[in-house]
Amino acid sequence: MSIRSIALVATMVVASLPGAAVALAQDAPTRRPDVIYVPTPEAVVEAMLQVANVGKNDIVYDLGCGDGRIPVTAAKKYGARGVGIDIDPQRIKEANENVAKNNVGDRVRIVQGDLFEQDLSQATVVTLYLLPSLNVKLMPKLMKELKPGTRIVSHAFDMGDWKPEKELDVEGRKVYYWTIPKR
Ligand SMILES: C[S@@+](CC[C@H](N)C(=O)[O-])C[C@H]1O[C@@H](n2cnc3c(N)ncnc32)[C@H](O)[C@@H]1O
DSSP states (O other), X not given: OOHHHHHHHHHHHHHHSTTSOOOOOSSOOSSOOSSOOOOOOHHHHHHHHHHTTOOTTOEEEEESOTTSHHHHXXXXXXXXXXXXXXXXXXXXXXXXHHHHHTTOTTTEEEEESOGGGSOOTTOSXXXXXSOHHHHHHHHHHHHHHSOTTOEEEXXXXXXXXXXXXXXXXXXXXXXXXXXOOOO
């Protein structure tokens, strides 16, 4: 992991700890998010969708979708359908505004909830920008629910012992790519 990623993990973990300063939104999340909101830069979003070869037959799930930029871009530029899941009502509000602003409401659905409790079985592509520990915790769920051949792309963080098939450097950021193996 690069120095930049280590610094980013430290910031994201510390900010997620109990007692850390959090925005006092009127609509508080049902539970504290596992990681704070940090948006993926647009150039990295593009690289993530391109490495997964996203097209009009895909359903792209972004787990922890923030302002929804990944599913919105997947729909608007690549013709895919998208599902964005986030636990924070403020992010859900921003994501729904983003969907409306970009006129992709017919193809993108934003869901408020815990990513660990959602049914992911319809996804053909899953995108992540979480934390190394969350990726590892998520791996059994991905292996169980996703169809063989489903593509997984993670910004910044790998998946422990599961070696990526592709690894990109995009403007100093890492992007990792895997496919769900045959059972
Ligand atoms: C680092 S941001 C990534 C945002 C977006 N995917 C992107 O790449 O721009 C992580 C997001 O995950 C959300 N999150 C954290 N824990 C979550 C959980 N258990 N379920 C759903 N969303 C969660 C946060 O609210 C935050 O918006």
